[in-house]
Amino acid sequence: MKNLVQAIHNRDSNALARLAGENKEPDRGVNNEAERLVDILFDNLKQLFPASVSTALKDPRDEAAAKRQWIAAFAENNIRSKEQLKSGMQHARASASPFWPSPGQFIAWCKDAEFKAGGLPDTNELYDMVMEYCAHKIEYETPERYPWKSNACYWMVTKLYDLMRSLNLTDAELRKRCTEELRKMAHRIESAEEIPAPVVQIPKxxxxxxxxxxxxxxxxxxxxxxxxxx
Known part of the structure; x- marks a missing residue:
């Protein structure tokens, strides 16, 4: 797993080219190692999502194509640390679905490590915060008086609550928005931006x-x- 992370981090052109099917004569040593580690990741996921063996990955050619897409998706989305991959596997083990996750879903799971590093909740925790706020906001005179865990949580939850109501979001859509807001907030924190305290809004x-x-x-x-x- 460490070497896979290193290959992604270094954007090794030969490794990525071979995995993407773009180069027929790459450096065999590095590529073989990267492929071996991708094989290990897929083997672990197969144990967690057994339905994939007889569906999405039934044909070896489909599995080979999937591996090329996953390694490319990791590189494109900066999934390059052991902590991120560990977070992805933790979510995979906790998943109630027997079906293989998409690269985007697994990447979202990996990103939770990034959120935690910035002192933020993960996607599920943020979703629960929105639900909790919906249930108890009426008990407080203004949103600013609600017992927020952090300034970041105030801005994310209140925005998500407004989006949920104005756009009539489904459960799945709200969870997707939670991930998007976490990414934006994590970027702000990583950029050393000071997240302002809740500000009392004059009602319309x-x-x-x-x-x-x-x-x-x-x-x-x-x-x-x-x-x-x-």
């Missing part, structure tokens, strides 16, 4: 008001939330 006025009543309402909201004039 949905009932038409006269100018005087509108100004009075705004003044009331500013006083209530202790907001100064700008």
């Amino acid at each position: 006025l949905h009932i038409p008001l006269s100018n005087d009543k509108g100004l009075a309402k705004i003044a009331e909201l500013r006083a209530k939330h202790r907001l100064g004039r700008h």
